[in-house]
Structure formats: structure tokens, C-alpha cells
Amino acid sequence: MxxxxxxxxxxxxxxxxxxxxxxxxxxxxxxxFAPTQVLIDAFAGFGIEISLAEARLPMGLAKWDHIQALGRQAGVDARWQAKFGRSMSKEDVDALYAAFMPLQIERVAEYxxxxxxxxxxxxxxxxxxxxxxxxxxxxxxxxxxxxxxxxxxxxxxxxxxxxxxxxxxxxxxxxxxxxxxxxxxxxxxxxxxxxxxxxxxxxxxxxxxxxxxxxxxxxxxxxxxxxxxxxxxxxxxxxxxxxxxxxxxxxxxxxxxxxxxxxxxxxxxxxxxxxxxxxx
The missing domain is CATH 3.40.50.1000 (HAD superfamily/HAD-like)
Structure with missing residues (x-):
């Protein structure tokens, strides 16, 4: 049936x-501004200048993913390669995230x-x-x-x-x-x-x-x-x-x-x- x-x-x-x-x-x-400005400061600690517009592009993602996506942008990637001779690795994202987090915790209320x-x-x-x-x-x-x-x-x-x-x-x-x-x-x-x-x-x-x-x-x-x-x-x-x-x-x-x-x-x-x- x-x-x-x-x-x-x-x-x-x-x-x-x-x-x-x-x-x-x-x-x-x-x-x-709290996420973006702190990201700019974290990258600056590695000798990489990023603009506010670049920092905003991946906004909304989790912060580790945000940093990784930011590093994959053509302009940021070119600057990273010029300084370090390679594209950003997972270990680099980890290091940037580790630098970013204390700054974010410290300054989130400020913004x-x-x-x-x-x-x-x-x-x-x-x-x-x-x-x-x-x-x-x-x-x-x-x-x-x-x-x-x-x-x-x-x-x-x-x-x-x-x-x-x-x-x-x-x-x-x-x-x-x-x-x-x-x-x-x-x-x-x-x-x-x-x-x-x-x-x-x-x-x-x-x-x-x-x-x-x-x-x-x-x-x-x-x-x-x-x-x-x-x-x-x-x-x-x-x-x-x-x-x-x-x-x-x-x-x-x-x-x-x-x-x-x-x-x-x-x-x-x-x-x-x-x-x-x-x-x-």
C-alpha cells in the first residue's frame, strides 16, 4: 500500500x-570603534599599519576570524609580506589575537x-x-x-x-x-x-x-x-x-x-x- x-x-x-x-x-x-581601533593598535604593535576602513571590512565576525580575514585583504597581505617575507600564518593570527585581547578587555568600556x-x-x-x-x-x-x-x-x-x-x-x-x-x-x-x-x-x-x-x-x-x-x-x-x-x-x-x-x-x-x- x-x-x-x-x-x-x-x-x-x-x-x-x-x-x-x-x-x-x-x-x-x-x-x-571599540573593535576596530583596538585592532589597528594590535597590528601596529607588529609594525603593520592598517586603516580604519580595512579594519571595518570583516566586522561582525568572531575576533580571531576577524584578524585572519583582515590579514587576507590584499593590501594588508602585501604589507605583511613586505615586512615578514610571507603571508600571515595561523600562528601569526594567534599572536595578534593574544596581543589584541588584553587591549580589548582594557578599553571596551571606554568606547x-x-x-x-x-x-x-x-x-x-x-x-x-x-x-x-x-x-x-x-x-x-x-x-x-x-x-x-x-x-x-x-x-x-x-x-x-x-x-x-x-x-x-x-x-x-x-x-x-x-x-x-x-x-x-x-x-x-x-x-x-x-x-x-x-x-x-x-x-x-x-x-x-x-x-x-x-x-x-x-x-x-x-x-x-x-x-x-x-x-x-x-x-x-x-x-x-x-x-x-x-x-x-x-x-x-x-x-x-x-x-x-x-x-x-x-x-x-x-x-x-x-x-x-x-x-x-
Whole structure:
């Protein structure tokens, strides 16, 4: 007897249950300078000059992977070969990472002021009984320094995953985002939103089956301090916004907004789509 195949499609039609946030460039550190500037200083300790633009290209990856990807860029590789007579090896990445980590731990709080609007948005989400998760390219030793500093500014989340907490690895894989889902006890991936300022972070959310929201002006893609951004004219700001939006949208972001301060209307829009039975 031949079995008859049946197709059953289940659509979640409820509210948003959880938001998983990135940290640098999303909740804290407007312009995302803590990871990039410290990387520049770590490479300088090896006699290699890298630019801020070069340091930003692999942003969102775990920091060891970030250093390796940075060393593979054509310009950085050429400078490394000119100084050492070879391309960067795994042992070189290990050495750079070892130099980078104490600097990152020491200076992460220096750069990690709360992004305007972050505390208000988190408070509103709590009032709506939405659970608050987070993950980062930072390893645990850096997260342990960052979290109390963030909490002192009113940024308290329900869970935080560091890139080395899990064996499978970091972004762009889904594991850190899914670890939040498990810890927060959320039963519907379609009820979750990932908010991030980097391409790997958007890819992470998509891989986890979540809605994704990119940030165009507060994070890595624009890479300006708040005061630098405010000093620009409207046309210059719009050019930054358009360039960053295009990159994050191409990565698959369902929505792109300027900063976390603009998130609440997106929550409403996603909830309206969920009620209609739409999925990420």
C-alpha cells in the first residue's frame, strides 16, 4: 500500500516574542570603534599599519576570524609580506589575537556608551513582555567587562552569548542567535527579530530563521561617532544612509533603520505581518 503524502503548512500568527541584539554599533559604541581601533593598535604593535576602513571590512565576525580575514585583504597581505617575507600564518593570527585581547578587555568600556534611544526602546519592549537577548563577536572575557558597564547605563538584557561560548562557531552561522532562543524559552523562530549593524550579523539572523533589522547610521557601515555624524549636513547623512542601507538590504535585511531609536515602529510592522500569517 502506497502512503499518501500530505502537505501541512503551519503559520504562526502571534506577536513578537523576542529580540536578539548585537552590541557594538547596536546597543553601545556609536560607530563601532571599540573593535576596530583596538585592532589597528594590535597590528601596529607588529609594525603593520592598517586603516580604519580595512579594519571595518570583516566586522561582525568572531575576533580571531576577524584578524585572519583582515590579514587576507590584499593590501594588508602585501604589507605583511613586505615586512615578514610571507603571508600571515595561523600562528601569526594567534599572536595578534593574544596581543589584541588584553587591549580589548582594557578599553571596551571606554568606547561603550549607550547609543541614544537604547534604554527607552529596551524599556518599551519589556513593557510589551518581549524577551531581550544578545550576542556579539566579542569573546566571553570581553563580554564580562562590557555587561556590567552596560547595566550601569540601564542596558539590562535577559541573556548574552559571546562568540566563544559555543563550539560550532560564530557568525554568520545561526548558533549564537539560536542559543538565545533556547535560553529565553521562545518556541517560534518566526516570532524573533535579530538587530545588527553588520552583514555577518544580518546573515546570522537569516540563518536562524528570524526577521532581521539592519542599522545604517549607528554602526559599522557608516563608522562615524555621533558628534561626527551630527556635524554633517543632511545631504551627506543621506549619502551615508543610502550606502549602508543598500549593503545591509543586499545581505537580506528585512528592514533597515538609522539606529535602535527607530526600532519600535518596525516591531509594530512585523507584528502586523505575523498576524497575517507571514514568515521571515
Amino acid at each position: 502506497q502512503a499518501t503524502p500530505y502537505r501541512y503548512t503551519r503559520h504562526y500568527q502571534g506577536l513578537v516574542q523576542a529580540v536578539v541584539f548585537d552590541w557594538a554599533g547596536t546597543l553601545v559604541d556609536f560607530g563601532s 561603550s556608551a549607550a547609543i541614544p534611544g537604547a534604554t527607552t526602546v529596551l524599556g518599551n519592549l519589556r513593557e510589551r513582555r518581549i524577551k531581550l537577548g544578545s550576542c556579539s563577536g566579542y569573546p566571553r572575557v570581553v563580554m564580562d567587562k562590557l555587561l556590567p558597564h552596560a547595566a550601569a547605563q540601564g542596558l539590562r538584557l535577559d541573556h548574552a552569548v559571546a562568540t566563544d561560548d559555543l563550539k560550532p562557531g560564530g557568525r554568520p552561522g545561526p548558533w549564537m542567535a539560536l542559543a538565545n532562543v533556547i535560553e529565553l524559552g521562545v518556541g517560534e523562530l518566526a516570532a524573533c527579530i535579530k538587530v545588527d549593524d553588520t552583514v555577518p550579523g544580518i546573515e546570522e539572523g537569516l540563518a536562524a530563521g528570524m526577521w532581521t533589522v539592519g542599522l545604517s547610521l549607528s554602526g559599522n557601515e557608516t563608522g562615524l561617532t555621533l558628534s561626527e555624524l551630527r556635524a554633517l549636513g543632511p545631504d551627506a547623512i543621506q549619502r551615508h544612509r543610502q550606502r549602508a542601507t543598500a549593503k545591509l538590504a543586499q545581505a537580506g535585511a528585512h528592514y533597515v533603520i538609522d539606529s535602535i531609536a527607530d526600532l519600535l515602529p518596525v516591531i509594530d510592522a512585523i507584528e502586523a505581518r505575523l498576524v497575517r500569517g507571514e514568515r521571515p
